[in-house]
Amino acid sequence: MKKIPYTTVRPIRSLNLLSQEEIIKLSSPSAELHQLFRECALAILNTDSHEDDAEEIQQLYADFDIRLKSQPRGVMLEIFNAPAQSFVDGTLIRGIQEHLSSVLRDIVYTDFKILAEETNSSAKITDKVFRILRNANMVRPNVSPNLVVCWGGHSIPREEYDYAKHVGYEFGLRGLDIITGCGIGAMKGPMKGAAVGHAKQQITHGRYIGISEPGIIASESPNAIVNELVIMPDIEKRLEAFVRLGHVIVVFPGGVGTVEEIFYLLSILLHPENKYGIPLIFAGPESCRDYFDTLDAFLKQCLGEDISQLYEIVIGEPETVGYKVKQAIAEVHDNRRETEEAYYYNWQLHIDPMLQQPFIPTHENMAALNLDPSLPKHLLASQIRSAFSGIVAGNVKSFGIKEVAKHGPYLLKGDPSIMRAIDNLLHIFVKQQRMKLGQGEGVYQPCYKLVG
The missing domain is CATH 3.40.50.450 (Rossmann fold)
Known part of the structure; x- marks a missing residue:
C-alpha cells in the first residue's frame, strides 16, 4: 500500500475562495465538518481501488488528512498520506482534482446554505x-x-x-x-x-x-x-x-x-x-x-x-x-x-414526505417499520425501501456497521408472506454473491434477522 506523504493542490473552478469561518470549520480536526470532508476526500482519492468497506478504508488510511490553507490568491489544499493510485509521477490526476473540488463545493454549500434552513416541508426539500x-x-x-x-x-x-x-x-x-x-x-x-x-x-x-x-x-x-x-x-x-x-x-x-x-x-x-x-x-x-x-x-x-x-x-x-x-x-x-414543464428538472413529480426524510438505520427504527400488505401500495413500497436501506447500511456504511457490531443484527418484523419473500430474495442474492461477505471466507454474516 503506497502513500503520498505530502502534497498541495488548488481547487479547480468550482471553489477557490472561502470565508474565514468556512476555512476554520473545514480545517479544525475536532470539527464535524472537517471529518465529513476528510472522509469524502479519502473516498475520492481511493478511486479505482477494489476495497469497498468504509471501515477498512478508514483504518488503512488512518493517518490521512486534508487541510485548507488560506493564501492571498485563494485556498490551497494540503494533503497528507494520500493513496498513491491517484497520482502520476507525484502529481494528482486532473479528474480526481476536479472531484475533490466538487466535494469541497458541495459540502460548503450544503452546510452553510442548505442545512442551515430548518424545514420539513416537502416542497422546500425539493427546492x-x-x-x-x-x-x-x-x-x-x-x-x-x-x-x-x-x-x-x-x-x-x-x-x-x-x-x-x-x-x-x-x-x-x-x-x-x-x-x-x-x-x-x-x-x-x-x-x-x-x-x-x-x-x-x-x-x-x-x-x-x-x-x-x-x-x-x-x-x-x-x-x-x-x-x-x-x-x-x-x-x-x-x-x-x-x-x-x-x-x-x-x-x-x-x-x-x-x-x-x-x-x-x-x-x-x-x-x-x-x-x-x-x-x-x-x-x-x-x-x-x-x-x-x-x-x-x-x-x-x-x-x-x-x-x-x-x-x-x-x-x-x-x-x-x-x-x-x-x-x-x-x-x-x-x-x-x-x-409546459421544465425539461431539466421534474417539478411535477409528487414525492411523499416519508421518502424525503432521512431514514436513520437504528435498531429501533428498523424494528418499527410497518411491513403490512394492507397499507396503500405506495406506503408499503416506502416501508420496504427503508428496510433495504437499513440492510445496505449494515453491509457497507460506517454508521450501520458500527450499530450492528454494537447491538447485533437488525430485527425486521412484518407480515409473514412479505418476510418470506424478503428472506428468499436475500438468500438468492447471497447465493449469487450479490451480498457483501462478512468475516470468514465465503460466508455471509447477515446484518439483519427476520421476525414474522
Whole structure:
C-alpha cells in the first residue's frame, strides 16, 4: 500500500475562495465538518481501488488528512498520506482534482446554505435538492431531455459489466447522457460505453454525471469516467436528485442497494397524485434471466401483480434497450412540452414526505417499520425501501456497521408472506454473491434477522 506523504493542490473552478469561518470549520480536526470532508476526500482519492468497506478504508488510511490553507490568491489544499493510485509521477490526476473540488463545493454549500434552513416541508426539500444541483451546474435550461439514469450493482461479474457497457454504447450512439451513482460495475459500464458512442458520433460534450452522498461514497468511489460529480447531503436527497434530473431509468442487476432504489422509485410511481411517471426498464444479459424472474416475482408478491405495468424487462439485445430508451425519452419530451414543464428538472413529480426524510438505520427504527400488505401500495413500497436501506447500511456504511457490531443484527418484523419473500430474495442474492461477505471466507454474516 503506497502513500503520498505530502502534497498541495488548488481547487479547480468550482471553489477557490472561502470565508474565514468556512476555512476554520473545514480545517479544525475536532470539527464535524472537517471529518465529513476528510472522509469524502479519502473516498475520492481511493478511486479505482477494489476495497469497498468504509471501515477498512478508514483504518488503512488512518493517518490521512486534508487541510485548507488560506493564501492571498485563494485556498490551497494540503494533503497528507494520500493513496498513491491517484497520482502520476507525484502529481494528482486532473479528474480526481476536479472531484475533490466538487466535494469541497458541495459540502460548503450544503452546510452553510442548505442545512442551515430548518424545514420539513416537502416542497422546500425539493427546492433544496434543486438548489444543490443548480449550484453544481447540473440543471441546465434550453436542453432537450436526454438524461438516462442507470442503477445497478457495483460488484458484478464481467459479463454483466460488459453488457452494461454495450448498452451505454447504444445510448452514446443516440446522443444520450448518463447519470449513475458514480461507482464501478453497473455504474461505470454505461458511462464507459457511452463515451465510445459519443466519440463515434463526434459528441465532445458528453455528460457522465455521478451522484453520491457521504454515507456511501467510501464504498462507491467515483469512477474515472465521471466528469460531473455532486455530493448530496443524504441518501434521500440523492435518490430525489436521480428522479428529478433523469428522464428514463434503466436498472441493471444489483444487490440490496439496487432493490432499495427500485422500491423508492416504485413508491413514487404508485402514488395516486402522480399522473405522469418515469419510464423504467430492467435490463441484463441472458445469464441474468433468472435474476429478473426472481426480482419480478418478488415485486409482484410484495406489491401485487399489477406492479409489472410500471416497468419493462429486456433480456439481452443492447440495441433494443437503446432504441426503447430513446423512444421513451421522446415521449417524455412531448409530455413536458405539452404540460409546459421544465425539461431539466421534474417539478411535477409528487414525492411523499416519508421518502424525503432521512431514514436513520437504528435498531429501533428498523424494528418499527410497518411491513403490512394492507397499507396503500405506495406506503408499503416506502416501508420496504427503508428496510433495504437499513440492510445496505449494515453491509457497507460506517454508521450501520458500527450499530450492528454494537447491538447485533437488525430485527425486521412484518407480515409473514412479505418476510418470506424478503428472506428468499436475500438468500438468492447471497447465493449469487450479490451480498457483501462478512468475516470468514465465503460466508455471509447477515446484518439483519427476520421476525414474522
